Amino acid sequence: MKRSQQSNQPLISTLTTIIFAVPKIAARVNAIAVVSILTLAIPVQALQVGVKPPNPQLGDTLSVMIQPDSNDGSTPTVTVKQKNYQAFPIGNGQWRTLLPTTPLDSPGPMQIQVVSGGEKQNLTVQVRDRSFPTQSIWLPPGKDSEGTDQEFDRVDAFKALVTPQKFWNGKFLRPNEGEITTIYGVRRYYNGVFAKDYYHRGVDYAGAYGSPILAAAAGRVALVGRESQGFLIHGNVIGIDHGQGVETIYLHLSRIDVKEGDFVKAGQVIGALGGTGAATGPHLHWGLYVYGVSVDPVPWRLEGFE
Ligand SMILES: [Zn+2]
Numbered sequence: 001m002k003r004s005q006q007s008n009q010p011l012i013s014t015l016t017t018i019i020f021a022v023p024k025i026a027a028r029v030n031a032i033a034v035v036s037i038l039t040l041a042i043p044v045q046a047l048q049v050g051v052k053p054p055n056p057q058l059g060d061t062l063s064v065m066i067q068p069d070s071n072d073g074s075t076p077t078v079t080v081k082q083k084n085y086q087a088f089p090i091g092n093g094q095w096r097t098l099l100p101t102t103p104l105d106s107p108g109p110m111q112i113q114v115v116s117g118g119e120k121q122n123l124t125v126q127v128r129d130r131s132f133p134t135q136s137i138w139l140p141p142g143k144d145s146e147g148t149d150q151e152f153d154r155v156d157a158f159k160a161l162v163t164p165q166k167f168w169n170g171k172f173l174r175p176n177e178g179e180i181t182t183i184y185g186v187r188r189y190y191n192g193v194f195a196k197d198y199y200h201r202g203v204d205y206a207g208a209y210g211s212p213i214l215a216a217a218a219g220r221v222a223l224v225g226r227e228s229q230g231f232l233i234h235g236n237v238i239g240i241d242h243g244q245g246v247e248t249i250y251l252h253l254s255r256i257d258v259k260e261g262d263f264v265k266a267g268q269v270i271g272a273l274g275g276t277g278a279a280t281g282p283h284l285h286w287g288l289y290v291y292g293v294s295v296d297p298v299p300w301r302l303e304g305f306e
Helices: 011-021 023-028 149-159 298-302
Strands: 033-035 048-052 061-067 077-080 083-086 088-091 094-100 108-116 119-127 134-137 179-182 187-190 203-206 212-214 219-225 236-243 246-253 269-272 284-290 293-295
Touching: 048 108, 048 119, 061 108, 077 094, 083 094, 094 284, 094 293, 149 219, 149 236, 149 246, 219 246, 236 269, 246 269
Parallel strands: 134 187
Antiparallel strands: 033 048, 048 061, 061 094, 077 083, 077 108, 088 094, 108 119, 179 203, 203 284, 212 269, 219 236, 236 246, 246 284, 284 293
C-alpha cells in the first residue's frame, strides 16, 4: 500500500488505516512511545519509529523500533551525534537499533535521525538526569596501577564487535549470587579531584571466592584473557558476544571454563569468582556493553530487550 495515495484522506482516517494495516506495530503502541510526523501540511509519512523506554534516564539503553514504508531491501540507519548505528531486522518487516547512554552524556534532548529508503525522521527523546553515587579514592603518588597495551587492545577489539546475529533471548540473568557492592555508574574523586571521564562501568558482586560465574545470556565467547598473559587490570577475564553490538564481560576470575569460539547458553557456568587483576578483594565485575559503550545492565535483567 502506497501511503502517499492516501494523503488526501482525513488525517484520523489515514492514521487508523496505518494502525490497522500493521497490527504488530499496534500491539506495541501501549509499550512504546510511537513517534510519527503528522502534520496537515504534508502527506502522512509511513516510516514509523518508536523508542523504548518512553522516559529514559542516563545509563539506559534505548531501543529504536523502525517500520519502513516498504521493504525495498535497504537497511535503515540511525544517527545520533554524527555516529551511525546499524539496525537489524527483527521480523515482520521491522528493524531495531539499540542506543547506549551513559553518566557522561548530558541529560535533556537527544536527537535521533532515522533514514530508511528515501524517508527520514528526526526524533527528540528527553533523557532524564540521574544522580549517581560518588566515591573518594586516595592513592599514594605513583601507586595507581596501569594495565598493559596488550590487554586494552584485546578488550577494545572485543567491545567493538557488532555481529549481525542475535544470540540472546529474554532477560539477562544475574551472573553471580553474591551481594552487589558497587552499582553501575558510580563516579569518583581521586585525591580530591573529580574524575570527569570515570564512571563504574558495570556492577560488582561480592560473591564467595570460587563461586560460579554464569553466562548472563546466550552468546559466543569472544574474549578469554589471563593475568599470566598480561591482563594486569582485568585479571582473568571472559567476554561474551551476544550479537547485534551487545557484549558482557566478566573480570577478576579465579578460573575460566570456556575458550574463545565456544557458544554458551544463558546460565551456563563459565568460570569461578576470584580476585585476579586490579581487585582489592574477591569479587566479580560484570559489564554490559552496547556498541562499545558501558550501559546499566539492570534494565537488561529486569525488563529485557527482545
Ligand atoms: Zn567493578
